[in-house]
Amino acid sequence: MNRQILLALTAALAAVVAPAARADDITIGVSFDKMESFRQGELKAIEAAAARHGVRIVFQNAQEDAQRQASQIESMISQGVKAIVAIPWDIQAAVNDAATAHAANVAYVTLDQAPADLSAVDFHVGGDPCADGRAAGEFFAKAADGKPFKLLELQGGLSNDNGIRRSKCLDEVLAAHKNVTIVAQVPTDWKPEKALDGTENALQAHPDLNAIYSPWNIGLQGVFSVLEKRGLKKKVGEPGHLAIVSIDGAPTGCQAVRDGFIDMDLATPVGDMAEAAVAAAVKAAKGEPIPQRTLFLAGTAYTPADVQEKASKVWGCAPATN
Known part of the structure; x- marks a missing residue:
């Protein structure tokens, strides 16, 4: 629509x-x-x-x-x-x-x-932060497949609409899935160093963590730094991989999808x-x-399985903006 x-x-x-x-x-x-x-x-x-x-x-x-x-x-x-x-x-x-x-x-x-x-x-x-948050929540609910599932939710800036609704609408979806537990909600103010600290603390408290939500691609810098240090930066499908969903469709996000390190990104139609x-x-x-x-325009969801097919719709994948 x-x-x-x-x-x-x-x-x-x-x-x-x-x-x-x-x-x-x-x-x-x-x-x-x-x-x-x-x-x-x-x-x-x-x-x-x-x-x-x-x-x-x-x-x-x-x-x-x-x-x-x-x-x-x-x-x-x-x-x-x-x-x-x-x-x-x-x-x-x-x-x-x-x-x-x-x-x-x-x-x-x-x-x-x-x-x-x-x-x-x-x-x-603007993008549709609620639609993107819901899409992320639905992905995690499906990945959990009814089993106990622990999620770290990094939050963006909670003083603006994107940060607030990307979090709120994710949480609303997951509230209907009692097997999914958000073990920590970490406000980051869109700062990758806060994403790093939040990921480090969550893994210390929950070494059996299953997934991470990074509501913007730059946050992946902090997430990957921690996962690499702990030997947990695994590709989708590899043993020990933590499910990761992010939002933006920036070059950083596209490359992470192409390399298989995140399960899904939602590309904002820049x-x-x-x-x-x-x-x-x-x-x-x-x-x-x-x-x-x-x-308000919802993002385009793309994954390692269809990134080549959808690259032209993702501003950070394509040679020029869409």
């Missing part, structure tokens, strides 16, 4: 990319909360979408600082941008940033991280998200209505 919505949105915005309607006088400000491998993929996808729509972008990185992000947004407004596409660092501050933009008659679109109040922005597009965000920003900048205010 989400894919159908995206196609409908793209069709409604098709006039924006037609040669006669190229928006050569539009500059879009792009404000990111931070930069790492996933954000690099998102920036490349935005650059590609901007080129398709014939608009320029001005990019700023807030470096995990809400005040810096607000200041950078104000600076971009003073430079004359007609719209802003932001990945908020602080979901509450994003509401204020949107108000600042609107006061200057500048459209404000959010990407990936939802603001605290979706009605505050002109458009939001290319589709960037296209929808830029298209909406251009439409809003031109004073035209946006047909839909929010769009």
Whole structure:
């Protein structure tokens, strides 16, 4: 259903990319909360979408600082941008940033991280963290096959929508499977070193651990470091392998799937998200209505068995963003 919505949105915005309607006088400000491998993929996808729509972008990185992000947004407004596409660092501050933009008659679109109040922005597009969390939970329930099963749940940042719902919806699925025990829930704030510490502590307390949930690919760095040190970094199907599910579809995740070290990854549709965000920003900048205010897209599940077949749909596997 989400894919159908995206196609409908793209069709409604098709006039924006037609040669006669190229928006050569539009500059879009792009404000990111931070930069790492996933954000690099998102920036490349935005650059590609901007080129398709014939608009320029001005990019700023807030470096995990809400005040810096607000200041950078104000600076971009003073430079004359007609719209802003932001990945908020602080979901509450994003509401204020949107108000600042609107006061200057500048459209404000959010990407990936939802603001605290979706009605505050002109458009939001992101992955569907609940759908991804449920898919992970269903995988672990099936892997347990009715037998006692111990799971370490690493959690992302619990101050944003992705972190909260990737955890909440996993837990809701597993609550119906009493044989699956979440032995630890470890908030990581999206930091791989916290994933490392959480994995180390869980294995010390539960040497019979069966599985690990890493809700973002960068967390795998910490997980693999511990497993390798303990001689537990085994491929899917090998004796002693711990079932691992992650989310993102970044190059790190794709390589881990290709190498057989994780059972499933859920690839966020980065290319589709960037296209929808830029298209909406251009439409809003031109004073035209946006047909839909929010769009959430579930990830593409892929495994060692079908990674070659699905590689073109995974932004971190394919040579270019999808």
